[in-house]
Amino acid sequence: MVINCSYFYLTKKYFNEFSLIISKMKINKLICISIILITLTSCSNSNDDDQDEIQSIVDIEKPDHLITTPSGYKVSSLLMSSVEYSNWKSEDHFSDGTYREALIKDIYNQFSDKYDFIMLVLNEEEIPEGINYYGKNIGVSNNVSGIGGGIYDYTSNYGSSGKLKSVMQLSSLGFLQNGPALHELLHNWANYALPTENVNETGSNLVSFSYYGHWGFTGGSTRGQLGGFKQSTLEDLGNNQYAVEPFGAFANGGNSVPYNELELYLMGMIPINSVSQFDLFNDITAFEINNNKYTFTANRLSYGPNELESLLGARSPNSLNSQKEFDLLLIVLSNEQLTNDQWETINDAAEWFSFKGVDQISSYNFWEATNGIGSINIEN
Numbered sequence: 001m002v003i004n005c006s007y008f009y010l011t012k013k014y015f016n017e018f019s020l021i022i023s024k025m026k027i028n029k030l031i032c033i034s035i036i037l038i039t040l041t042s043c044s045n046s047n048d049d050d051q052d053e054i055q056s057i058v059d060i061e062k063p064d065h066l067i068t069t070p071s072g073y074k075v076s077s078l079l080m081s082s083v084e085y086s087n088w089k090s091e092d093h094f095s096d097g098t099y100r101e102a103l104i105k106d107i108y109n110q111f112s113d114k115y116d117f118i119m120l121v122l123n124e125e126e127i128p129e130g131i132n133y134y135g136k137n138i139g140v141s142n143n144v145s146g147i148g149g150g151i152y153d154y155t156s157n158y159g160s161s162g163k164l165k166s167v168m169q170l171s172s173l174g175f176l177q178n179g180p181a182l183h184e185l186l187h188n189w190a191n192y193a194l195p196t197e198n199v200n201e202t203g204s205n206l207v208s209f210s211y212y213g214h215w216g217f218t219g220g221s222t223r224g225q226l227g228g229f230k231q232s233t234l235e236d237l238g239n240n241q242y243a244v245e246p247f248g249a250f251a252n253g254g255n256s257v258p259y260n261e262l263e264l265y266l267m268g269m270i271p272i273n274s275v276s277q278f279d280l281f282n283d284i285t286a287f288e289i290n291n292n293k294y295t296f297t298a299n300r301l302s303y304g305p306n307e308l309e310s311l312l313g314a315r316s317p318n319s320l321n322s323q324k325e326f327d328l329l330l331i332v333l334s335n336e337q338l339t340n341d342q343w344e345t346i347n348d349a350a351e352w353f354s355f356k357g358v359d360q361i362s363s364y365n366f367w368e369a370t371n372g373i374g375s376i377n378i379e380n
Contacts, residue, residue, distance in 0.1 A: 065103075067110050067331070070343060074350040074378045077123075077332040077343075078107070085335035090130035094120065094169045100138065101157050104167055107331065108159035111380070116326040117185070119176075120169045123334035123342065127171040135170045135180040137187040144322075146315035147266045148193035173332070173342065177349040179254020182369050183225045185376075186259065189266040191215060191226055193312055194303070197282040198249045208284035208298070216249045217281040217298060220260035223252040225369075228260075229294075231278045242281070243295045255363040259370060265308075268315065268322025269373040277304040324374045328354075354378040 069076040080088065093099035104118060127134065141153040141164060155164050168184045170176060196216035197208040208217075215228030223230050229247035237243055262278065264270045281298035288295045303311075315322075330350055332338060338346075352359065356367045356375050366376040 065106055067107070068337070069380045070347075073343065073347045074354070074380070075330045075332060075343075075346050076380055077334055077338050078103075078120075079337065080333060080335050082335045085333065088333065089122065089124075089128040092131050094136065094138075097157075100167065105159040107329070111329060113160050113163050114327055115163065115329040116165045116323075117188075117328045118164065118167045119181075119184075119328055119330050120167070121173060121176060121330065121332045121346065122169070122171050123332050123336075123338065124172045125174070131171050133171060134175060135168060135184040137166050137168045137184045139166050139188070140164045141166075142188075144189065144268070144315070144317070146309075146313045147189055148191070148312055149189075173346055174349075175254075176330070176346065176353055177255070178363065179256065180251065181353060182255050182259070182364065182366065183251055185366070186225050186263055186267070187213070189268070190263055191266075193266060193308075194218065194280055195282065196280060197284060199284050199287050202287050202289060204286040204297075206285050206287060208282060211249065214250050217284060217296065219244075219278040219280070220262055221276050221278075222260045223247050223257055224260045224263055225251065225257060226263065227251055231276070234279065237295070239297075240299065241286075241295065241297050242300070243293045246289075246292060246294055255365075255369075258364045258368065264370065264373070265315070265319070267370070267374065268317065268319055269324065269370050271319045272305045272309055272315065275305055275308065277302060279303070324370075326374070326376045328376055328378050329380070330378050350378045 066079040067076050068079070087093060088099070093103075103120075107118065122128065122131075139149075139152070140158055140160070141155050141162065142149055142151055143153075145151065153162065155162050158164055158167070166188050170181065170184070175181060191213055194215075196211045196214065196218055198211040198214075198216040199206045199208050214226045215224050218224075218228040219231030219234055220228050221231065227248050227250045229244040233245040235243040259267065259269075261270065261275045265272055265275050280301045280303060281296070282301065283299040284296055286295075286297035317323075330346075332342075332346055352361065353365050354367075354376050355365050356372075358368060359365065366374060
């Protein structure tokens, strides 16, 4: 199963800070194309129109792009034609396996197979029409057990020989610096572990729904990159009613928050006994916003190290043996050569995000977000 996780925002007029985002799995069109190819080639009397259709399908799987890497820079740019770039945005070709895999294969024609992640960034100031997410992560392979997800390997579809873990796309040039870069990276490990839930409105007599991929109404040592509230702010009001400080069910402000303990455990950064007790709420039947407090009625489930390991099994590899240093290839997609200012903007962001230390910026780079345990190398 290919894991497809997106970072959306949908503002409700009565929700203020509370965000509802629903990420939907999309059917890989490559299956449909394969069926067309089989059908066409199995016909004994194929005409010229059939052959032209087959050729057009094959052509989109063999792009050839100019990739530019300035000397001394951490990032590269990939030049598309105006038509291709327009279609990539308006038809969200990143979410289409046929186009996505073909593009990554073309990238591998020009780069070695040494990267854990490939991150594409659109050369846009704002999210373009046709794309309804800030960022999206498509899982390519996973060899970690005990985190709720299955073991899978689709690397050959992308031109990798087993190294590539995921491909991501950020929908604007500024999203590496501001987020959701940390959020999308975390989707390599979470949330595939807990049966979280959410609601999409305030009021009573509500029916909560499964919130796969994010924390929803779940506590943590801090508000999480994938949403959830700060456990220490939880108040028990009695009769299954609770209050907490404001939080997002899906996210909590881009790169402005670090990874919490549960997220660090799932990433393999810390041992399970370093995860503090927290609560998960399901069967949510009421939700209100009052005096900068979120109040809700729900069923309470408590989790700690024992409950997590009983549910998921032991993480393998564990925190002593897990990978903590990662290599990322960052490529800007554009229909024109980047300006000097654009090169400086994205390269400065890459320098900051991969910096192994504390900086003077309020947002968290990867090293800071992992408490100095993990690091990420952005290089060509």
